[in-house]
Amino acid sequence: MQVKISKTQVDRLSAGQMLADKEVKGFVARRLNSGAVSYGFRYRDKSTGKQRWLGLGLHGSITPDEARDLAKKAAGEVADKKDPQAELQDSRAEAKREKLVAANTVNVVLDAFEKDHVDGLRSGDQVKAAFTNHVRPRIGDKSIYDLKRSDIITMLNEIKAESGPVMADRVLAHVRKAFNWQMVQDDEFKSPIVRGMAKTKPKERARKRTLADDEIRDVWAALEQIEQPACYPRYVKSLLLAMTRRNESARMHTDEFDGDLWIIPGARSKNKQDHVIPLTPAIRGLVGEKPAGCNGNSWFVFSTTHGAKPFSGFSKAKKELDRVVAKIRKAEGRAPMKQWQLHDLRRTGRSLMSRAKVDADHAERCMGHVIGGVRETYDRYEYLEEKRKAFEALAGLVELILNPPANNVIQIAGAAK
Incomplete structure (x- = not known):
């Protein structure tokens, strides 16, 4: 049935029935077997010729007029040879990534690594001190997914200038272990630490310093x-x-x-x-x-x-x-x-x-x-x-x-x- 979709018309729908809006082609309302009414937009993807369905929301959480406005917007995108369903998926994927990024800062990863791997170690206090004094203040608030090699190099150079090259390499070793630990359980993360970042050579790290x-x-x-x-x-x-x-x-x-x-x-x-x-x-x-x-x-x-x-x-x-x-x-x-x-x-x-x-x-x-x-x-x-x-x-x-x-x-x- 093709009518102007309104609350009155929607309330009359029986399970399995569908209304097609006479003002916006492709805008429909259908009552599901559960009793809920779903608004959607039907269109044909011009690049593939396949018919697609774009869900607009459920009646009650959205009004017929609000659903119609969304359908008009989608119709405009189709007219411009765009695929609103693909763009919605991209948008949802981006939102998911943003949520993932926000939940996985360097501080969050270090907290989890300390709890799972560092606590109880004889050198645990030293590892935590290295994170607290040198890593967290510099890159702690960054998302691990946005970290670049340049961020690690900048951090190490600052540590070298402040506390010496041996400390810089010690911190590098601790952070490398934490990031490797994260990669084991996170398909999306790849550590930015690579070979060649150390500030000293192995022979130089074997200290012989005594005080005169x-x-x-x-x-x-x-x-x-x-x-x-x-x-x-x-x-x-x-x-x-x-x-x-x-x-x-x-x-x-x-x-x-x-x-x-x-x-x-x-x-x-x-x-x-x-x-x-x-x-x-x-x-x-x-x-x-x-x-x-x-x-x-x-x-x-x-x-x-x-x-x-x-x-x-x-x-x-x-x-x-x-x-x-x-x-x-x-x-x-x-x-x-x-x-x-x-x-x-x-x-x-x-x-x-x-x-x-x-x-x-x-x-x-x-x-x-x-x-x-x-x-x-x-x-x-x-x-x-x-x-x-x-x-x-x-x-x-x-x-x-x-x-x-x-x-x-x-x-x-x-x-x-």
């Missing part, structure tokens, strides 16, 4: 000038005097003390085995007293939360330390200090033990390394006395470096064999 005597004095002098965080000076000194890795010291807890021993659990050591460090006077002096406001009888030694949580503000505090060191050297007319990392203190401690004539095997044990060969069976309580003497020798040499004799000749004291 004057650099040790500069770092210690700068630590005395840093006011916040209060625990940071003690923490940094522990990395040299105990030759620990960053998180080994950062998560030092009084529950790990057994008399005059500090037992670093295997879950926090690189070789997955407990590492025992004698609490020499120098190391014990860094522990300090129970922090004010601490709730309980045990606490994290290096903390900004009254012992409740371990210290974690590494990047911000290191920048402040570098700033003060640069200020000291500039005031004295000396060249800027070569770029260095906290881990270099561990390597420096090992070098100083050699200067103090500490037996090489004992020095390696002080670092938590397992000596192979016939002694590869691990006993965390072995060689405690030798390790104690080695750490005391290290502390004695550091003290001489910080306070050299008047003739500037450093004597080696407290050597351990």
Whole structure:
């Protein structure tokens, strides 16, 4: 039946009946078996000659006049040799992509990657810190589908200028893993990271940096000038005097003390085995007293939360330390200090033990390394006395470096064999 489609006419329709509008050719209304009335536009695709159907909406959510206006628009597109159904599909596909893009920013992907892959890793805090300090502020709000290689290169160049090429490559490795993880479960995503983006060569990434005597004095002098965080000076000194890795010291807890021993659990050591460090006077002096406001009888030694949580503000505090060191050297007319990392203190401690004539095997044990060969069976309580003497020798040499004799000749004291 061909009439002007109106509400009155639509309400009279029985299931299966259809009305054709006499004003707009192709505009129809039909009552479905479900009882709902659907508005549509029938037309013939001029490029293929096939008849097509374009749904305009259901009666109730759209009025007959609104449906007629949509039909007129579609008729105009057909007259211009366009296919309104194909354009609607393209529009829906674009809307779907926009929704997908909005739901998959770099921040969203990193959040999911951390939850699925990073949480629980020994190095998890370092990975999260790399994302928080270097990735999220730069590309976090971007959609992963809009990322370009140039975005990654720009980010890496900024990190290199700010924190050095080694840090840039470390961040690149973490982001590459996160993007590869996303590609496994996302058909639409292709990582923009390709070979050749690294800022250093493999040989350059194998660090050999140790601090010279004057650099040790500069770092210690700068630590005395840093006011916040209060625990940071003690923490940094522990990395040299105990030759620990960053998180080994950062998560030092009084529950790990057994008399005059500090037992670093295997879950926090690189070789997955407990590492025992004698609490020499120098190391014990860094522990300090129970922090004010601490709730309980045990606490994290290096903390900004009254012992409740371990210290974690590494990047911000290191920048402040570098700033003060640069200020000291500039005031004295000396060249800027070569770029260095906290881990270099561990390597420096090992070098100083050699200067103090500490037996090489004992020095390696002080670092938590397992000596192979016939002694590869691990006993965390072995060689405690030798390790104690080695750490005391290290502390004695550091003290001489910080306070050299008047003739500037450093004597080696407290050597351990």
